[in-house]
Amino acid sequence: MSLSDWNTLVQGVPTLLSGLWVNVQILLGLIALGFVLGILIALVQVYSPKVPAALAVGYEWFFRGVPEMVLLLLIYFGLRQFHVPITPFIAAVIALGLRSSAYQSQIFRGAIQAVGERQMQAALSIGMTRLQAIRYVILPQALRLSIPPWSNEFSSVLKDTTLASAIGVIEVFRKARFIVGRNYALALPAFMLVALFFLVLTYLGNWLLGVLERRYRIPGFEMRGAGERF
Amino acid sequence: MALLVVEDLHKRYGREEVLRGISLELEKGETKVIIGPSGTGKSTLLRCINRLTEPDRGRIWLDGVEVTSPRTNIYRIRSQIGFVFQDFNLFTHLTALDNVALGLIRVKRVPKREARERALRELERVGLADKADAYPAQLSGGQQQRVSIARALAMDPKLILFDEPTSALDPELIGEVLEVMIELAEGGMTMLVVTHEMGFARAVADEIIFMEHGVIVEQGPPEVLFTNPRVPRTAEFLRKITEFYGKSG
Ligand SMILES: Nc1ncnc2c1ncn2[C@@H]1O[C@H](COP(=O)(O)OP(=O)(O)OP(=O)(O)O)[C@@H](O)[C@H]1O
Ligand SMILES: [Mg+2]
Numbered sequence: 199m200s201l202s203d204w205n206t207l208v209q210g211v212p213t214l215l216s217g218l219w220v221n222v223q224i225l226l227g228l229i230a231l232g233f234v235l236g237i238l239i240a241l242v243q244v245y246s247p248k249v250p251a252a253l254a255v256g257y258e259w260f261f262r263g264v265p266e267m268v269l270l271l272l273i274y275f276g277l278r279q280f281h282v283p284i285t286p287f288i289a290a291v292i293a294l295g296l297r298s299s300a301y302q303s304q305i306f307r308g309a310i311q312a313v314g315e316r317q318m319q320a321a322l323s324i325g326m327t328r329l330q331a332i333r334y335v336i337l338p339q340a341l342r343l344s345i346p347p348w349s350n351e352f353s354s355v356l357k358d359t360t361l362a363s364a365i366g367v368i369e370v371f372r373k374a375r376f377i378v379g380r381n382y383a384l385a386l387p388a389f390m391l392v393a394l395f396f397l398v399l400t401y402l403g404n405w406l407l408g409v410l411e412r413r414y415r416i417p418g419f420e421m422r423g424a425g426e427r428f
Numbered sequence: 429m430a431l432l433v434v435e436d437l438h439k440r441y442g443r444e445e446v447l448r449g450i451s452l453e454l455e456k457g458e459t460k461v462i463i464g465p466s467g468t469g470k471s472t473l474l475r476c477i478n479r480l481t482e483p484d485r486g487r488i489w490l491d492g493v494e495v496t497s498p499r500t501n502i503y504r505i506r507s508q509i510g511f512v513f514q515d516f517n518l519f520t521h522l523t524a525l526d527n528v529a530l531g532l533i534r535v536k537r538v539p540k541r542e543a544r545e546r547a548l549r550e551l552e553r554v555g556l557a558d559k560a561d562a563y564p565a566q567l568s569g570g571q572q573q574r575v576s577i578a579r580a581l582a583m584d585p586k587l588i589l590f591d592e593p594t595s596a597l598d599p600e601l602i603g604e605v606l607e608v609m610i611e612l613a614e615g616g617m618t619m620l621v622v623t624h625e626m627g628f629a630r631a632v633a634d635e636i637i638f639m640e641h642g643v644i645v646e647q648g649p650p651e652v653l654f655t656n657p658r659v660p661r662t663a664e665f666l667r668k669i670t671e672f673y674g675k676s677g
Contacts, residue, residue: 319480320517324531324583325507334534339521416521418565 203383210377210388217370218395221359224290224369228355231295236302241332243303244310254303261300266361269293274365290362298355305347309340342414349407353400370395429492431456431618432477432587437486439472446472447483448642454587454620459613460647461629462622463669464639470622473639474589477620478502478509491586507535510580510588515596516572518564524551524575525560528582536583550578554608570601574608581612588612590621624669630654638662 242254261269273296274289284292313336321331360371374392378385430453439447446469454460462470475481477488479495479502488495495505518527528547532538538546551557554574564572573593580588593609594602606628613619613632623629629636630650637647638659646653646662657663 316513316515316517317519320511320513320519322480323478323506323509323511323513324579325503325505325535326531327503330534334530335519339519342521416563416565418563418567419520 199383199387203381206377206381207384207387207391210373210384211391213373213377214370214388214391214395217368217373218399220287220367220369221356221362222399224287224294224359224362224367225356227291228295228298228359229352231291232298232302232351232355235296235299237306237337239299239303240306240310243307245328245332258300258303261297264297266294266297266358267364269297270361270365286362286366289365290359290367294355294358294361297358298351301351301354302348305344305351306340308347309343310336312343313339342411342416345407345411345414349404352403352407356399356403357396429489430454431458431491432620433487433489434473434477435487435489437473437476437488438484439469439476439481440484446642447476447486450486450639450642450644452637452644452647454618456586456618457616458634459617459619459621459632460635460637461633461650462620462637462639463624463629463665464645465665468639469642470639471591474511474591474620474622477589478506478511480506480511503535507531507583508586510577510583510585512573512576512580512588512590512593514592516564516569516576518572518576518579520564523561523563524556524567524578527564527575528578531579531583547578547582550582551575553581554578555604568601569597570604573597573605577605577608577612587618587620590619590623592622592624594623594625624673626650626666626670626673638665640665 239254239258242250243258244251246254264272270290270293273293274284274286277284277289317335317339318328318331321335322328326334359369362369363372363375370392374388378388432452432454434450434452437447437450438445450469450473452460462473464470472481476483477495483496486496490505490508493505494500495502518524519530522530525544525547528550529540529543532543532546533540536543548557548560551560554577556571556574556578559567559571559575562571564575567575577588577593590609594605597605602625606625609619609621609628610632621628621633633650635647636650636653638645638653638661640661646657646659648657653662654666657666
C-alpha cells in the first residue's frame with residue numbers, strides 16, 4: 199500500500215464512522231422493537247389460552263424460519279408494492295426487529311418458565327391479578343435470568359445490521375465497499391477496520407450487559423462469575 | 429353464619445375425583461387441623477378455598493360473601509385469605525421486608541412508606557426484624573417460612589390457610605415456625621392448617637379433620653379423636669402419624 203492509499207483510508211475513517219452510527223441506530227431500533235414484541239410473544243405463549251398461544255408459536259416459527267435477507271427484501275419491497283412510503287432504514291429496523299423478537303421471545307419464555315409457576319401462585323395468593331404478578335414478580339426475575347442468553351442475541355443482531363445495505367441503507371459496510379470500489383488496494387485494511395469497529399461494539403455491549411447483570415444480581419443467589427468478563 | 433363455610437365441594441382432575449363432597453365450617457378465631465394420607469386432596473381443598481384452583485361443584489362463603497360466585501371479586505377475596513405454602517414461595521428477587529410490603533403496596537394501595545413500616549412490624553411479630561434486608565436465599569428455611577407468614581399477616585387476613593408449613597423444614601427449624609403459629613392461634617387468628625404435627629394440633633386445634641380419598645372421614649376435637657375416635661381408620665392413621673412424627677411432634 200502506498201502512502202496515498204493510506205491517506206485515502208485515513209480520510210475515509212470519518213465516513214466509515216458516520217456509517218457505523220447508522221448501524222448503531224438500526225441496532226437500537228431493532229433491539230427495542232424485538233424486546234417489546236419478544237416479551238409480549240413470550241407472555242402470550244406461556245400464559246394465554248390455546249388459540250393466541252398457537253398464533254404466537256406460528257409467528258415465532260415464521261420469523262425464525264425465513265432468512266433475514268429475504269425478510270428484509272420482502273418487507274421493503276412488499277410495503278413499497280402497496281405504496282407504503284417506507285424508507286430503507288425503517289424497513290431494516292422493522293424486518294430485523296421482527297426477526298429478533300422471535301428469537302428474543304424464546305429467551306424470555308425460557309426465563310419465565312424458569313421463574314416458575316409457584317412464584318405466580320404466591321403472587322395470586324396475596325390478591326394480585328395475573329398482570330400485576332407478571333409485572334411485579336415474574337418479569338423482574340425473568341429479565342435477570344435473560345441477560346446471559348440475551349447477550350448472545352445482542353452480538354448476533356449487531357452484526358446483522360450490515361444486511362441493511364442490501365435494501366440500500368447507507369451504513370458502514372456499504373461505505374466501506376464504496377471506498378474499496380474506488381481503490382482496490384484498500385480492500386483488506388478497510389474491511390479490517392469495519393471488523394474492528396464491530397469487535398469494539400460487541401465488547402462495549404457485552405460489557406454493559408455485564409454491568410447490568412452485576413447490578414441486578416440477587417444476593418444469596420450464588421451465580422458464580424455472574425457478569426464477569428475478562 | 430360461620431366465618432368460612434365450605435359446602436359439598438367437588439374437584440376432579442381428569443378421571444380422578446380428588447374432592448368428593450367436602451363440607452366444613454370454621455368460626456371466627458377457630459383453628460382446625462386437616463390430616464390425611466398423601467394424595468387425599470388436602471392441598472387441593474385449600475387451593476379451592478381461595479380459588480387458586482377452580483372447584484367443579486360446591487359453594488364457599490367467607491364472612492358471608494360467596495367466594496364461588498362468579499360476581500365476586502376473587503382478587504379481593506384472596507387478599508383476605510392468607511396462604512402459607514409448604515415450600516415458602518417467597519419472591520426471590522425481593523428482601524424480606526419487600527416480600528411483606530409488596531401486597532400492601534400493589535394490592536391494598538398503601539403508600540410505600542407506610543407499607544414498609546407495617547411490614548417491619550409484621551417481621552417483628554415473627555421475630556425477624558433483624559433480617560428485614562436479607563433476601564430469601566440468605567435465610568434458613570425456618571426464617572423463610574416465618575417471613576411468608578408475615579407476608580400473609582400484613583394483609584390483615586380474615587383467615588390463613590397453611591399447607592404443610594413445616595414439612596419442608598429440617599427438624600430443628602420446625603419449632604420456631606410452630607411457635608409463631610401457636611401464638612397466632614392463641615391471639616385469635618382463624619386458621620385452617622394441613623399438618624401432621626400432632627403436638628401443634630393438641631395445643632391449639634379446636635378440631636382435627638381426617639380426610640381420605642377426597643372425603644372427610646371424621647372430625648372432632650383432638651381429645652376425642654385421640655382417645656375415642658368413631659371410625660377405626662381414624663385411630664389407625666393417628667397412630668401411624670404419631671409414631672412417625674413423634675408425640676410432641
Ligand atoms: N394440577 C393437577 N393436575 C392433575 N392432578 C392433580 C393436580 N393437583 C393435584 N392432583 C392430583 O390430585 C390428588 C390430590 O392431590 P393433593 O395435592 O390435593 O393431595 P394432598 O392430600 O395434598 O397430598 P400430600 O399429602 O402429598 O400433599 C393427587 O392424586 C394428585 O396427583
Ligand atoms: Mg399437599
